[in-house]
Amino acid sequence: MPGQEVTENRLRCVLPFEAVPTEVRLLRRATAQQLDRWGALAASDEAELLVTELATNVFKHVGEGASATLILEWKGERIRMELHDKSPVLPTLRAAYLHDEGGRGLHLLAGLAVDWGAILTAAGKAVWCEIPVLYGRRACRRFERAVEVLENYQLGRGSVALDGGRSEAGLAQSAIELIADLLHWTTARGHDPDDILDQAQMYYEAEADAA
Incomplete structure (x- = not known):
């Protein structure tokens, strides 16, 4: 292949x-x-x-x-x-x-x-x-929680209609912007954004392997 x-x-x-x-x-x-x-x-x-x-x-x-x-x-x-x-x-x-x-x-x-x-x-x-789409119980709950967070983020920005609401494109764009905002927050608090991303990736991979 x-x-x-x-x-x-x-x-x-x-x-x-x-x-x-x-x-x-x-x-x-x-x-x-x-x-x-x-x-x-x-x-x-x-x-x-x-x-x-x-x-x-x-x-x-x-x-x-x-x-x-x-x-x-x-x-x-x-x-x-x-x-x-x-x-x-x-x-x-x-x-x-x-x-x-x-x-x-x-x-x-x-x-x-x-x-x-x-x-x-x-x-x-x-x-x-x-x-x-079928998810394991843990993955399903995390997916639902992520959608809920992204929808609330869209409402806070007043961008539900502009970004496409619950559409995949709208949620994906909101995820990118939310992650960017979180990186600004970590920098303002004196944390290393690269270190935060590395830890998040490690946490995700560990849970994915255990699923």
Whole structure:
């Protein structure tokens, strides 16, 4: 697998790969690792299964060794998975029987995902699906507490409408500004802001490892 790119405050992950069995296994592992970074490891089993089906369809219907890209995106309360390949042929959902292997992957996709679909792109097509974000109890409480803090911060600045309220973009921007304000506070109190950031990162990583 050539590598990955994580952007937008870790809310989007791009994973290019080739449709071969060894790459599919690496893709599953990379998916679980990314969900772990987002604090949504509880959703990894379902996500890995769907990623396997999406990648296997490229192997079967586009060709072994075909170049493709998986995009993972954290969208509010859902994880979205998009599989991009260079074939313009859209998949079709049809009746599947026990003796018929064709089309069963799509039935699994439709059964497990909250929503799914396929669209043509400039380079070929994209098949996508979305599943609910699941958190461990501790991660869930921390997530809810962070949202509450950010919403109160937005209200204090009178910027809820401008920043997008509870939208991911609005909350992410507020998080950046809140962290900047906290660094100003630590400096004014005589603390080293780099030391505070290092300690926060260490605290986060220790809790993430223990989750």
